[in-house]
Amino acid sequence: MTEPLLRVENLTKYYGSRLGCADVNFELWPGEVLAIVGESGSGKTTLLNSLSATLEPSSGRTLYRMRDEQWRNIYELSEAERRFLVRTDWGFVHQNPADGLRMTVSAGANVGERLMAVGDRHYGHIRETALDWLGRVEIAADRIDDQPRSFSGGMRQRLQIARNLVTGPRLVFMDEPTGGLDVSVQARLLDLLRGLVGELGLAAIVVTHDLAVARLLSHRMMVMKDGRVIEAGLTDRVLDDPREPYTQLLVSSILQV
Amino acid sequence: MNAVAQYNFAYLDEQTKRMIRRAILKAIAIPGYQVPFSSREMPMPYGWGTGGVQVTASIIGPQDVLKVIDQGADDTTNAVSIRAFFAKVAQVETTTHTAEATIIQTRHRIPEKALGQGQILVYQVPIPEPLRFLEPRETETRKMHALEEYGLMHVKLYEDIARHGRIATTYAYPVKVEGRYVMDPSPTPKFDNPKMHMSEALQLFGAGREHRIYAVPPHTEVVSLDFEDHPFEIQHFEEPCALCGASQVYLDEVILDDRGGHMYVCSDTDNCEERRAAGHVGALGADPMEAAE
Numbered sequence: 001m002t003e004p005l006l007r008v009e010n011l012t013k014y015y016g017s018r019l020g021c022a023d024v025n026f027e028l029w030p031g032e033v034l035a036i037v038g039e040s041g042s043g044k045t046t047l048l049n050s051l052s053a054t055l056e057p058s059s060g061r062t063l064y065r066m067r068d069e070q071w072r073n074i075y076e077l078s079e080a081e082r083r084f085l086v087r088t089d090w091g092f093v094h095q096n097p098a099d100g101l102r103m104t105v106s107a108g109a110n111v112g113e114r115l116m117a118v119g120d121r122h123y124g125h126i127r128e129t130a131l132d133w134l135g136r137v138e139i140a141a142d143r144i145d146d147q148p149r150s151f152s153g154g155m156r157q158r159l160q161i162a163r164n165l166v167t168g169p170r171l172v173f174m175d176e177p178t179g180g181l182d183v184s185v186q187a188r189l190l191d192l193l194r195g196l197v198g199e200l201g202l203a204a205i206v207v208t209h210d211l212a213v214a215r216l217l218s219h220r221m222m223v224m225k226d227g228r229v230i231e232a233g234l235t236d237r238v239l240d241d242p243r244e245p246y247t248q249l250l251v252s253s254i255l256q257v
Numbered sequence: 258m259n260a261v262a263q264y265n266f267a268y269l270d271e272q273t274k275r276m277i278r279r280a281i282l283k284a285i286a287i288p289g290y291q292v293p294f295s296s297r298e299m300p301m302p303y304g305w306g307t308g309g310v311q312v313t314a315s316i317i318g319p320q321d322v323l324k325v326i327d328q329g330a331d332d333t334t335n336a337v338s339i340r341a342f343f344a345k346v347a348q349v350e351t352t353t354h355t356a357e358a359t360i361i362q363t364r365h366r367i368p369e370k371a372l373g374q375g376q377i378l379v380y381q382v383p384i385p386e387p388l389r390f391l392e393p394r395e396t397e398t399r400k401m402h403a404l405e406e407y408g409l410m411h412v413k414l415y416e417d418i419a420r421h422g423r424i425a426t427t428y429a430y431p432v433k434v435e436g437r438y439v440m441d442p443s444p445t446p447k448f449d450n451p452k453m454h455m456s457e458a459l460q461l462f463g464a465g466r467e468h469r470i471y472a473v474p475p476h477t478e479v480v481s482l483d484f485e486d487h488p489f490e491i492q493h494f495e496e497p498c499a500l501c502g503a504s505q506v507y508l509d510e511v512i513l514d515d516r517g518g519h520m521y522v523c524s525d526t527d528n529c530e531e532r533r534a535a536g537h538v539g540a541l542g543a544d545p546m547e548a549a550e
């Protein structure tokens with residue numbers, strides 16, 4: 001673990017003439033969880049989608065250390081390489097589970113899909129692995145053949161997490177992973193996420209407007225305003241001792257709630 | 258000339274036939290790949306095999322002998338109409354005998370008798386896209402074909418096994434062609450899948466409503482998808498054909514009365530008739546009409 005996993009250089013994204021995010025620079029290390037916080041419209045999703053190559057940035061580079069130790073600018077990967085990376089070494093947890101799940105196939109198939117995509121052709125093995133992962137995200141084994149349509153919001157989100165982690169990715173992107181959930185369900189999901197991330201040594205980039213989520217999950221955080229990172233540092237330091245007036249406002253407004 | 262002179266040979270104008278032939282040639286060059294073509298209105302409704310009819314119209318010549326089957330039979334309304342159509346607009350000879358035909362247009366079956374060099378099998382295809390069931394977005398399925406991302410096909414088979422304990426797909430069973438493209442063999446029973454593999458005949462697929470043509474050239478590898486621990490299997494029938502006694506063929510169940518009486522008979526009527534003419538007899542006797550009563 002002597003090298004970072006991801007290196008972001010001067011990343012900028014414009015939508016036409018409107019700024020999405022600008023001049024973002026940071027490194028992410030293996031096993032590290034980075035939270036991106038900021039108010040609505042500050043560019044969090046734009047940055048996350050650019051980092052995960054869902055969006056093509058206007059300028060800048062995102063370098064990723066591939067499993068073969070080669071550093072690649074992710075925007076210069078061929079589409080086949082990029083899609084392979086996305087379904088093997090990366091994960092993407094959407095705020096709305098329906099965006100990340102296949103709602104009309106069973107939970108087992110949702111978890112098994114990535115395995116089949118990388119060539120697993122043994123039904124028994126796929127099913128066994130799916131069962132194991134359902135257990136790890138606290139979904140009862142007897143729900144394996146049910147479609148996520150019949151799942152609660154929290155269960156769907158846990159299924160989405162299992163579906164992403166089954167191939168052992170090194171980096172997971174999450175956009176408001178607890179966004180649509182009740183507070184008690186949120187707390188349970190956060191516990192689970194924190195456990196998995198620690199246990200698997202996952203690196204993660206988590207977008208949230210909820211500073212409690214950042215506090216619980218992340219080692220480091222970046223505060224965004226108007227498309228720019230205005231403050232970054234260790235999560236405890238930023239939350240306990242914010243330097244920028246805007247961050248101070250953000251932290252104090254949360255504390256008042 | 259007589260009244261048929263008002264039609265262009267084989268109904269379609271030469272420009273259209275050239276366009277369809279170009280699509281066919283491209284399809285042959287890239288086995289299993291769905292080539293878009295601009296499908297024409299035909300004087301019959303979609304669902305009647307307008308894709309197959311356009312393919313046949315584009316390849317047929319005055320010397321060809323045409324056979325048309327529907328569910329294995331030459332005498333259904335659909336088969337009779339298409340045969341009559343080409344007899345009229347192309348004045349070609351027609352036949353019900355598989356061995357005599359140079360072009361066989363089919364819906365639902367591949368003839369039991371192995372096809373030979375020089376024969377062309379034209380399939381009528383309703384839905385050409387095998388990935389459609391799980392991924393309705395055309396932009397996405399095209400990308401999946403282009404990048405050879407076929408995991409989704411196995412998701413469908415996985416669901417089958419999870420639900421039924423085995424791969425329950427019996428029709429339109431997906432195949433991989435020449436190790437590259439995954440293809441829907443049209444709604445033929447999976448019983449016929451092995452016949453596509455290394456066939457000596459040229460196989461052409463036309464989907465009229467969906468504007469797609471695809472092909473399996475002669476001597477092409479066609480492999481049915483499966484799992485290591487749930488290998489592909491064809492259907493097996495408990496009894497042989499009641500009329501001709503054939504057992505390695507695809508059979509239809511015929512209900513005889515309302516007390517559970519039934520019999521199995523060949524789906525390929527031509528093959529059955531030929532066997533009976535050659536003296537083969539099934540359990541229900543020599544006279545099929547009496548047997549059915």
Ligand SMILES: Nc1ncnc2c1ncn2[C@@H]1O[C@H](COP(=O)(O)OP(=O)(O)OP(=O)(O)O)[C@@H](O)[C@H]1O
Binds near residue numbers: 020039041045046
């Ligand atoms: N597709 C788009 N086209 C044009 N402008 C966009 C688009 N997506 C986002 N923007 C703009 O880019 C800026 C950043 O938006 P972004 O969605 O990244 O913010 P966010 O921090 O994720 O907000 P939220 O917390 O509401 O999700 C905003 O001004 C937004 O209006």
Ligand SMILES: [Mg+2]
Binds near residue numbers: 044045046
């Ligand atoms: Mg957002």
